[in-house]
Amino acid sequence: MCPHTPQCPEPSGPDREAARTIISHPEQGWSLLCNGVVIFEDTGELLPGGGAIAPHRPTDLVPGIAGRVNPLEPPDSRTSAA
Numbered sequence: 491m492c493p494h495t496p497q498c499p500e501p502s503g504p505d506r507e508a509a510r511t512i513i514s515h516p517e518q519g520w521s522l523l524c525n526g527v528v529i530f531e532d533t534g535e536l537l538p539g540g541g542a543i544a545p546h547r548p549t550d551l552v553p554g555i556a557g558r559v560n561p562l563e564p565p566d567s568r569t570s571a572a
């Protein structure tokens with residue numbers, strides 16, 4: 491079914507979003523991938539089997555927050571030991 495080489499990932503795989511886009515409707519906020527997955531602008535997905543995946547990536551990142559250090563890591567954990 492998939493004419494691409496290498497073949498697009500299966501819709502059940504974790505890399506499903508890597509499939510080629512065959513129909514794109516940015517004005518409507520969705521795209522159809524080669525493996526049958528419909529992916530929406532907000533990163534929500536509709537699977538060919540009828541399943542749905544909720545949006546799982548932030549689309550409104552605030553500059554400055556995306557690049558900050560890991561909040562789980564104590565600040566200056568290395569320098570304070572000296």
Ligand SMILES: [Zn+2]
Binds near residue numbers: 492493494498509510
């Ligand atoms: Zn394909």
